[in-house]
Amino acid sequence: MQRQTYFWAGAVLLVFLAINVWVAIDHLRIEVQTNQEADTSLDGTKVLAEQRSALFAARPDNGAIDLAMMRNAGVRVPESFIREGHFGSPWGPSIIAKQGEQLVWDFYEITTTGCTELLAAPIPGVVRAASSGASADEKPAPLPHDIAVQECRRTPLMARLILK
Numbered sequence: 001m002q003r004q005t006y007f008w009a010g011a012v013l014l015v016f017l018a019i020n021v022w023v024a025i026d027h028l029r030i031e032v033q034t035n036q037e038a039d040t041s042l043d044g045t046k047v048l049a050e051q052r053s054a055l056f057a058a059r060p061d062n063g064a065i066d067l068a069m070m071r072n073a074g075v076r077v078p079e080s081f082i083r084e085g086h087f088g089s090p091w092g093p094s095i096i097a098k099q100g101e102q103l104v105w106d107f108y109e110i111t112t113t114g115c116t117e118l119l120a121a122p123i124p125g126v127v128r129a130a131s132s133g134a135s136a137d138e139k140p141a142p143l144p145h146d147i148a149v150q151e152c153r154r155t156p157l158m159a160r161l162i163l164k
Contacts, residue, residue, distance in 0.1 A: 041089065041091065041117075042117050042118070042123075043078075044081050044090070045118065045121075046123055046124060048078070048081065048096075049161075049163060051075050051076065052163050054070075054073045054074050055075060055096060055103055058073035058075065062097070062099055063097060063098060064095050064097045065097065065098060065103075066086070067086055070087065089107050091107055092107070092109030092110060094108065102127075102162055103162070104160065104161075104162055105161040105162075106133065106159070112152050112153070115152035115157055116148045118159045119131065119147075119148035119151060121142055122142050123141070123142070125164060127140070127164050128161075128162040129141040129142065129160065129161050131151040131154050131157060131158065131159055131160070132154060133160060138160070139151075141161070
């Protein structure tokens, strides 16, 4: 009877270990995939930000700049920023709007990792960044990584970049 108890205890332990190893491998796979997507998305963000002169020219007045306006102004929009024929971001909906002498770029439904990457990365032309739409939350960009992590814990989460 005692051997049977040891057998079942050992079997349960092996199943428990196998499940934990499987979960750990799955989490690692997701983290690597998320980091690769964030790198690609960040690269696309930099490509667009480097074209801010063309983005300013895309709209003579204030307001949102759509994909057609960008293309007419000669902006090279990375494929990862085209969602169902409209401008977006790899993380979700995104809007670039001209407001006077600056561009306001909002990322909605962004992941925490994506938000942290955007706020902490040196992106050409980005002078301020925030994890909300409130101007009081804007900070000089890029934010130190630990501050970006803290900022990107907000709910609901969005990221805002101010370009000049």
